Amino acid sequence: MEGKLQKKSLFDSRIMRSRIKSDKVKIFPEAGLGYFIGPTLALLANSILSGYLNTYMTNVMDLTVWAKTFFTLLPVVSVIFVIMGNVLVGRLMERNKTTAGKARPLILLSVPISIIALIILFVIMPFANADSGRSTQILALILLAVGYNLWFAVAYPFYYTSHSALVGLSTRNSKDRSLLATIANATALAAMGLCNMVLPFFLGILFKYQLDPSKLPVGAVPKLSDAGDILYYELNKNIVYDQAASYNAWKIFVIALAAVTLVGVIIEFLFTRERVTEEAFETNGAEEKKATPFKEQFKSCISDKFWVIMIVFFFLYQLGGMMKNVSQLYFCQAMFKGEDGLYSIETGGVYQGLISIIGAIPTALGMVIAWPLSNKIGKGKAILYGAIVSVAGGAIGFIDPSNFVIVVISFVVKALGSTPAMYLSLALLADIMDHQEAKNGFRTDGLSMMIYGAIMAGMTGIATGIMNGVMSAAGYSSTNVSSELLRTVMPWIFIGGETICFAVIAVLFAFMKVEKYSDEDHRVILERRKAAAEAAGIEWISPEDKLRIEREEAERLSEEARISELKKRCEKKGLDFEKEEAAYQEKKRLSDEKKAAKRKK
Numbered sequence: 001m002e003g004k005l006q007k008k009s010l011f012d013s014r015i016m017r018s019r020i021k022s023d024k025v026k027i028f029p030e031a032g033l034g035y036f037i038g039p040t041l042a043l044l045a046n047s048i049l050s051g052y053l054n055t056y057m058t059n060v061m062d063l064t065v066w067a068k069t070f071f072t073l074l075p076v077v078s079v080i081f082v083i084m085g086n087v088l089v090g091r092l093m094e095r096n097k098t099t100a101g102k103a104r105p106l107i108l109l110s111v112p113i114s115i116i117a118l119i120i121l122f123v124i125m126p127f128a129n130a131d132s133g134r135s136t137q138i139l140a141l142i143l144l145a146v147g148y149n150l151w152f153a154v155a156y157p158f159y160y161t162s163h164s165a166l167v168g169l170s171t172r173n174s175k176d177r178s179l180l181a182t183i184a185n186a187t188a189l190a191a192m193g194l195c196n197m198v199l200p201f202f203l204g205i206l207f208k209y210q211l212d213p214s215k216l217p218v219g220a221v222p223k224l225s226d227a228g229d230i231l232y233y234e235l236n237k238n239i240v241y242d243q244a245a246s247y248n249a250w251k252i253f254v255i256a257l258a259a260v261t262l263v264g265v266i267i268e269f270l271f272t273r274e275r276v277t278e279e280a281f282e283t284n285g286a287e288e289k290k291a292t293p294f295k296e297q298f299k300s301c302i303s304d305k306f307w308v309i310m311i312v313f314f315f316l317y318q319l320g321g322m323m324k325n326v327s328q329l330y331f332c333q334a335m336f337k338g339e340d341g342l343y344s345i346e347t348g349g350v351y352q353g354l355i356s357i358i359g360a361i362p363t364a365l366g367m368v369i370a371w372p373l374s375n376k377i378g379k380g381k382a383i384l385y386g387a388i389v390s391v392a393g394g395a396i397g398f399i400d401p402s403n404f405v406i407v408v409i410s411f412v413v414k415a416l417g418s419t420p421a422m423y424l425s426l427a428l429l430a431d432i433m434d435h436q437e438a439k440n441g442f443r444t445d446g447l448s449m450m451i452y453g454a455i456m457a458g459m460t461g462i463a464t465g466i467m468n469g470v471m472s473a474a475g476y477s478s479t480n481v482s483s484e485l486l487r488t489v490m491p492w493i494f495i496g497g498e499t500i501c502f503a504v505i506a507v508l509f510a511f512m513k514v515e516k517y518s519d520e521d522h523r524v525i526l527e528r529r530k531a532a533a534e535a536a537g538i539e540w541i542s543p544e545d546k547l548r549i550e551r552e553e554a555e556r557l558s559e560e561a562r563i564s565e566l567k568k569r570c571e572k573k574g575l576d577f578e579k580e581e582a583a584y585q586e587k588k589r590l591s592d593e594k595k596a597a598k599r600k601k
Contacts, residue, residue: 016100020273021554025176034271035183036190039163041264042107043191045114045257046156050322050460051195052206053121053148054468055329058476059207059345060246061140065130068472070141074148076465081153082458089161090450091294101274102445103162103169108269110159115258117155120147122254127247152457159265161453165445168430169274172522175375181427182371189367189422193360196328200353206253207345208245292442300440301447306432306514310425313383313505314455317421320501322463323493328352330471331494334482335402343482351404359411366419373420379428380512382420387506389417394499401491410495417502431521432514438521441528467493 020030057063063071089106096102120143128140167181301307332355333348373382393413400406429448437443470493474485526542533540541549566584570577 018273019270023548023551025171029271031183038264038268039187040190041260045261047191047195060243062130064477072469075461078149079458079461081149083454085153085157086450086454089157090446094446101277103165106158106162111265113155117147117151118254118258122250129243156457157453161449165449166272167426169276171275177427177430178371178374182423185423186367196356200349203349206249208242297444297447309508316501316505318456318459320498322459323497326464327467327493331490334486334490355411358408359415362412362416370423374424378515379424384509386417386420387502390414390502397495434521435517438524
C-alpha cells in the first residue's frame, strides 16, 4: 500500500495484514469466516455472560438475600463505566492509522482484556453466599464489581464497537454492505442461539443440585430420588442447589470459553478488510490528515435528523431486546411448572430452550429474506414494517402469558418482525455516515460507533438493573423462583418491554429517508477525492481501479509462486514441466467453462 502513515506499529507489520486480497466482498472467505464464524465464536462469551451471569449471582451467590442493593445497583452504575469505555474505543479508532485498519487492531486487543475479566469473575473471586463470612463477602463483591466492569466496560466495547464498525468500513457498495450487515448481525443470533437453545438443556451441569441434607433450610422436607439422593425440597415448590459445586463447575467452563473467544477473534481479524479506511487515509497519499475533532463530529451528528433517529432506534431496539433476553430464564421458571409440579431453573431452562429453538426459525428465515427485501423496498421501510409486526406479536403474548403455546406464538411473530432491524440497521447507519461525509467532508465513524457501542453494551446493564430491582421487590431468591407476584410482573419485562419499544420505533422510521440520497452522496465523495488528488499533483486512481490493481498484483504473485512450486516439484520428481503445466491449464479451462455454464443457468 502507498501513502504516509504516522509512525510504524506492530499492526503495520506484514503478519498483521488482512488475508483478504479481493477488491470486492465475497461470500468466502471474507463473509463466511470474517463476518460469521469468527464473530460467532467471539460473541459467545458475552451472550453467556449477558444471559447467565445474573443467574450465577442469584442462584450461586444468593445476592438477592445478602446484597440486594449491590445486586440492583451494580449493572446500573456500571453503565457509566460502559459509556467511558466506549468513549475510549471511539477515540482510539479515530486516531488509529495503520495498514491493518482502525477497527481491526482494537478487535485483537480485546482478547487479553477479555481473558483477564473472565478469570477475575469466575476463577480468582472467592466463593461467597449468604452463609459466608463478612470479609469473604466483601472481597467477592469487590472482585465482582471489578470483573463485571472490566468485561462490560472495557473488553466488550473493545471488541463489539470495533466489530460493528467493520460493516461501514468494509466497502461503499450498498448491496454488499447490506449483505455483510445481515451476516454480521446473524452472528449475534448464532451466538445467542447457542447460548439460549443449547446451554439451557445443560444447566444442571453448571447449577448443581444440593445433595447434602445438613445444608437444607430448617423445616424443609427433602424428597429423594430412586438412588436415595436428595434432589429437591418441598418449600415453595422450588429446587435448592449445591452452590459450592456450581461455583467450581463455572471455573472449568469459563476456561474453555476463553479459548473459544481467542480463536474467534483471530479468525475475524485475519479475514476482514477495511477498504473505506484504506481509501480515506491512503488514496494516492493525497488525503493524509488529522482525525476530525469529536466536537465537530458531534455538531454534525446532532444536526442530522437521520443520525438522531438512528441512535434513538438503537437505544430502543437494544433496551427492548435486552429486557427480553435477560428475563427469559426468570420468566420461564416463574411461569411454567415441571411435570413434578415444581418451579425450578432446570424446568425454566427447558422451556427457555424450547422457546429459543422455535423462535430461531423465523429469525433464521429473516436472515434469508432481509437482504433481498432491503434491495426491493429499502432498509428503512423494511425496519418500519417489521416493527409493526413485532408490536402485533407482543399484543398476542398478553392474551395469556402463562400459556406456553400463546407465549411461543407471540415470540415467533415478534422475532419475525424484528429481523429487518436486527440485520439491516448497521448497513443503514453506514449510509447515514456516507451522507454526512458527502455534506461535511469527513466521516463520523469513531463518534457514531462509540455511541452505538455504548448503547449496545450499556443496555445490558440498564435492562438487568430494571429486572433485578423488580425481582428483589417481588421477593425472588434461589429458593423462591416463582410466586403470584413474580408471575404478575415478569410478563411485563419479558413481553411488554420490547413491544413498547417497537411501537416507538415504528413511529420514528416513518421519517427515515436517507437512502434516497445514497447515489448522489457517493458521487460527491468520489469527486471530492479526485479533486484532492489533482490539487496535490498526484495521478488520480479511483478506489475501484486501485482495488482492481491490487487484486491483479496479488493474482500475478500467486501465479508466479505456483509456477515456481511446480518447477521445483518437477525437478525433484523428474517430471516434464511443460507437460505438467499443460495438464494444469487444461484442468483450469474445464473448471472455468463449468463455472461459466452454471452462471448462465
